[in-house]
Amino acid sequence: MNAPPNIDPVTADSVGDVVHWLTNDARDERFIDNIFAEMCVRLQAAGTPVKRASLHVMIHHPQWLGARIVWVDGTPGAEIVRLDYDVGGRPEYINSPVNEIRDGAVEVRENLECDPSLGRKHAVYDEMRAKGLTDYVAWPIYHSLGKQHFVTFATDRPGGFDDAHIAALLRLLPVLALVSEIRIKNRLARTLLETYVGSHAGELILAGATRRGTGTTVRAAIMICDLRDFTGISDNWPRDDVIDLLNSYFDAMSEPIERHGGEILKFIGDGLLAIFPLSEPSACANLLRAVAEARRAMAALNEKNAETGRAPLNYGIGVHVGDVMYGNIGSRTRLDFTVIGPAVNMASRLEALTKQLGKPVLLSRAFADLVESDFALERVGEYPVRGFNDPIELFAYYG
Numbered sequence: 001m002n003a004p005p006n007i008d009p010v011t012a013d014s015v016g017d018v019v020h021w022l023t024n025d026a027r028d029e030r031f032i033d034n035i036f037a038e039m040c041v042r043l044q045a046a047g048t049p050v051k052r053a054s055l056h057v058m059i060h061h062p063q064w065l066g067a068r069i070v071w072v073d074g075t076p077g078a079e080i081v082r083l084d085y086d087v088g089g090r091p092e093y094i095n096s097p098v099n100e101i102r103d104g105a106v107e108v109r110e111n112l113e114c115d116p117s118l119g120r121k122h123a124v125y126d127e128m129r130a131k132g133l134t135d136y137v138a139w140p141i142y143h144s145l146g147k148q149h150f151v152t153f154a155t156d157r158p159g160g161f162d163d164a165h166i167a168a169l170l171r172l173l174p175v176l177a178l179v180s181e182i183r184i185k186n187r188l189a190r191t192l193l194e195t196y197v198g199s200h201a202g203e204l205i206l207a208g209a210t211r212r213g214t215g216t217t218v219r220a221a222i223m224i225c226d227l228r229d230f231t232g233i234s235d236n237w238p239r240d241d242v243i244d245l246l247n248s249y250f251d252a253m254s255e256p257i258e259r260h261g262g263e264i265l266k267f268i269g270d271g272l273l274a275i276f277p278l279s280e281p282s283a284c285a286n287l288l289r290a291v292a293e294a295r296r297a298m299a300a301l302n303e304k305n306a307e308t309g310r311a312p313l314n315y316g317i318g319v320h321v322g323d324v325m326y327g328n329i330g331s332r333t334r335l336d337f338t339v340i341g342p343a344v345n346m347a348s349r350l351e352a353l354t355k356q357l358g359k360p361v362l363l364s365r366a367f368a369d370l371v372e373s374d375f376a377l378e379r380v381g382e383y384p385v386r387g388f389n390d391p392i393e394l395f396a397y398y399g
Helices: 009-025 032-045 085-089 097-102 123-130 163-197 199-206 230-236 239-259 283-307 342-357
Strands: 052-058 066-072 078-083 108-111 135-142 148-155 215-227 263-268 271-277 315-330 335-340 361-364 378-383 392-396
Touching: 009 032, 009 163, 032 052, 032 066, 032 078, 032 163, 052 163, 097 108, 097 135, 097 148, 135 163, 148 163, 215 239, 215 283, 215 335, 215 342, 230 239, 239 263, 239 271, 239 283, 263 335, 271 283, 271 335, 283 315, 315 342, 342 361, 342 378, 342 392
Parallel strands: 315 361
Antiparallel strands: 052 066, 052 148, 066 078, 108 135, 135 148, 215 271, 215 315, 263 271, 315 335, 361 392, 378 392
16 A cells, blocks of 8 residues: 555555454444543554543533543553533643643644653643653544544654654544444433333333333332422422422432332432332342331431421332333324233222321231232221222331
């Protein structure tokens, strides 16, 4: 092949091998951090003396803005560091090459061998000098619809990167942009599904479970939780306070559920629906452990709210066990991945009874039979349940 001007033909051919690998042989690798690390190793083998590299991407996850993928020579892979939404206000960001790229720079280059007092005062440069690096370069990489990310490379070669090395790295950028965009969008799609429908349902949807009416029968413990007197709170509190209260309440309830293997299928106003599939032998015990932790978290939240003059939040939890239909339900153009069936209806009725009976957590006899040997339960009695012919024996759990 004909090498571009100022590039050693051997180096050009070798970089061509890296480009070929990125466009053809890396197609089956799902994760961009693995691809990025392998790319750097291949660059070294091609004669480009990369010692450290980083790829910075914006993800807009509900909890974090983006991620920094860092590869260092001699490590088995790349490290992923998540970036919070407030990173833009921190001094290490404001005084960084990242900010220069964000402000429109098409290249940031720093000779790390020169007198530090003559260069730009970025803390990252001092860190690199301390590690023996001699040259640093950063470029933006562009995805579709104006999305901008950036990549950096550093070397410890005396004299830094030469013109051939820089040209070789520049040749990679368009291919890296394409390869990274595909993986980042796949990760974003998975993140969005996990955020809005739960991890298990998200996996099923990504695997193709998108046809209306499709689903499966799952035996599960069902938990329904609802906040008490929310209408009065939402009518009388400022909007932002109501949103803050709901988020704090859902954090207190949701985190223990997820930690103990439950799956939250939906939030309904101030309520939530979660299941613990019995494919996990300890599912019912895990549900009660989650309830106990959630109750402690709610007690702590109420104590904190009391310090600001807010009334305590009351709630009810209904728990049952049984077969549910788990799948796609909805209109032709708008589907919901959820569970339905008499067992769900029973859990909902028990949640409603918590207010009538003054018990924050009510369990059905069917559920209690599976856990009463390991947990302290209080028999409440038999009560009629709307929609069911026979009275249901109920138990209270206090955690």
